[in-house]
Amino acid sequence: MRTKVSIFEEIDWLSVALYAALVFFGWLSIYAANYDDQSSQIFTLETNHGKQLLWIALASILGMILLLLDHRFFESFGYIIYGISVFLLLAVLLVGTEIKGAQSWFVLGPVSFQPSEIAKFGTSLALAKYLSTMGVHFSQTKHRLRTLAIVALPALLIMLQPDVGSTLVFLAFTLVLYRQGLSSWYFSLGFAAVFIFIMALFLKQYEWTVFGIIIQGKIAFLAGFTGLIALVYYLLRKVKGALLILGGVFASTLLYFFSVDYVFSNVLKPHHQNRINELLGIVSDPLGAGYNVHQSKIAIGSGGFSGKGFLQGTQTKFNFVPEQSTDFIFCTVGEEWGFLGSLILVFLFLALLIRIIWLSEKQRSSFTRIYGYCVAAILFMHFSINIGMTIGLAPVIGIPLPFFSYGGSSLWSFTILLFSFIKLDSERKFILR
Amino acid sequence: MDELENRKVFVIAAFVVVAFIFLTRLFYIQIIDDSYRSSADNQALRYVTKYPARGIIYDRKSQVLVQNQAAFDLMVVPRQAEDIDTIAFCEIMDIEKMEYKERLSKAKAYSSYRASIFQKQLTSDEFSRIAESLYRFPGFYGQKRTLRTYPDSVASHVLGYVGEVNAGHLERDSFYRSGDFIGISGLERQYEAELRGERGLEVLMVDVHNTVQGKYSGGNRDVEARAGADLATSIDLDLQVYGERLMNDKKGSIVAISPEDGGILALISSPSYDPNLLVGTKRARNYQLLASNDSLDPLFNRALMAKYPPGSIFKLIQSLVALENNVISENTGFPCNKSLVGCHNHTSATNLREAIQMSCNPYFHQVFKRLISPGKSSNYFVDNALGLSQWAKDVEDFGFGQRLALDLPNLKSGSVPTTEYYDKIYGKRRWAFSTVYSLSIGQGELEVIPIQMANLAATIANRGHYIDPHLVDKVGKDSNVVWSKNETGITKDLFEPIIDAMQWVVEKPGGTARKARIDGIEVCGKTGTAENPHGEDHSVFIAFAPKDDPQIAIAVYVENAGYGGTWAAPIASLMIEKFIRGSVSDSLKENRILEANLLDVEVDED
């Protein structure tokens, strides 16, 4: 039989090392982002880096506790934690505190946290539990709908806050479903929808003159698309029902294409419109909507190959970059450590993500495997949106960089996500199922 | 499930693709595209020019003639000043809102991110009044400058003034940047390269609120400003001040030289102006006022630029040249034949000393005739031309008709007419003594500037040579300026009769410059009264003292003041006594001069 000592022997120390490296690198960046010559004390709770040190200490204890829990806890309490999450998401809509336009925080004296952080964990557990239940087959429509409901319920509640960033994170679960058998056609459809959305907005600003006729960008796109459909039809003309299918595709694309404009200008809020316009390069307003990204790119871009050196960054330290400890923490890495530092950071994340997938696939328990995919997918989503935003490849959506960004609430929730997986993984040799 | 397990490859591929896209993008913005680096520098770094202190100018006793006072340019970085409380700012600066907008858009036109001058040359008092509220107005900061200040408000024509560089300066000399100062006249211009020093640079880090956060890179990129070199001049401040007081309400000039080393003790051009008027922001307006004053023309430096006929003082040169060329001896006498040229009533001079003392015009008419009739040619015209050539050469050896080596700009040369000059006007062999005889008494085509007259006095005091008259003896701590010695070619002994006569001019009863006498100091001098076709004659007096150990040589020229002995001579004597003794004993003489107003010749007689 096994002892407690053997639990630690089975822990995947590589994941723990990657975690520790990211947390340490993150703390250094927070220290640098708030550094000034007058007060360079490390152990003080008056500064962000001092507080973060405390959060890190508490997160380590949290990780230890998770490792000492019985592995059956996660599976047994999966639905309960999910239920609590949903309850808290409802409660926050009623009694939460509004910060930066979203009613997404509980503030209890000095402590404040976002229920959406727990919801990611709860949804992951619930999803893993449901999909690993005997008799549930993802190929069945009934089960698919229930799966969708598990994910969509918290996502919708978060959207009501409204917290666009956290809602988008829930899209990460499609990656998990893909592994469970979701057709890749859905991804193609998703990409096509995004592509057409961008084209519809992007081409508005262009027009060409051909043989004296002014051709608007939109018309050119539609002409090309019609031609393409016609070509496909010509190739498939012998196939039964091709006309019907192609006609349907053509009609729905047209409808979608023209509704983009309407949705963009009537559903999206002006500051979202601005951010998308800025991202697509349709407008450039480095002092207004584009200020954050503009400054962020200057900070990162000015780092050069090897960076300005630890504590030598000017853009982040002197507050040119907004929220340089939280959402834009990557700027400090880019500015002070340059391309080399950025490369290391990207590799650390990539290594952790691949390690989690690798470990997940080795599981005999499908609960652990699915949960592992959830963890990887959530981390990946945060990583992509956060870094993408700082270098102008994604719209400005305020979500933290896992393990890196300042803040106890986000550090703990990512620690819980990851260490629950490490705990579950450490049990794999003793699980027969 | 095997088929689905393979999907892990696609999931991992998605991670790798995103990571690869990020790294490509990072590679582009961090390594390929330089523009982010310069944007960062423009925003977070402030390049502050450290202006050097301009060299200080001292007199011969190390008293300050011109020094520096702190001033501040109020700078603005338009991009950072966008959200300030304009109303409060305008109130503090005491300007209209329209004015504010205008200046800011001018600054913006230059650059939104770089600092330009919002208001220049605030005095330190003005600046300290607004400095304490500047923190409320990000984008504004003070840039330390220095302005000239003249403690005694004197010697404006010697020192000159500085002004901001203009487009021409910027184009000619890459040393200058817009907003720099440059010497425009006087010593400031002559010694610009020595006085200006070298600009320094300070690179500071500023935060998003434009608050300075310390030196960039530990001050590695900073360059210290190097102060300009100080100038030690030969000017005697007390004498200069005194001379300017004496020349108050008079038109003319005084130049005093130390004969021993050529150093200029005082250089006064009157009317003058307070040099402090041409400092800082008020310079342009005051300059306009001074320049538009046609009748007094205070900006005109008479000591260097005004050309006058030398009048009777020229008889000293005539005597020396005649003696050297052996056309007369010190015992030669000529009758006072008024049919040759006008004269006053006196007994005929029986020797050279008497002729000089009595300033007999016909005497020098005859001396000059001998000088330009050397008998080298049987042709009268050719002979006169040869004579005049030799004479002109000898006269030029006294520094006449040529630019002296004085270290001030805009120095005129005056003129000594040559054979070529008359040939051009009258034609070759078409002129002779009868055409040019007025040169004999310092009239005619002769033009001399006051400093050349003072130099003549110094040359006679030195018995035959002069050191380049100059102002600066030392640049910086230990770099002495070397000035050369110039010989007239006149034998030293020949000066004795001339100097004796000059002493008689001052001391003998009937001498023309009795008003120049000083008890206990042997003054040697010569008066002159230059005919002025436009009005009252000009009063001239040159002198040196003491006779046997000359310490000061001086020329005083007072325009429209009539006879030389009346005004120029007493002024010179006051200057001499002031310099040698440090004070003046004859207060009656002093008061008469101080109170005299000779500016307005057509005074109402009531």
Ligand SMILES: [Zn+2]
């Ligand atoms: Zn006579």
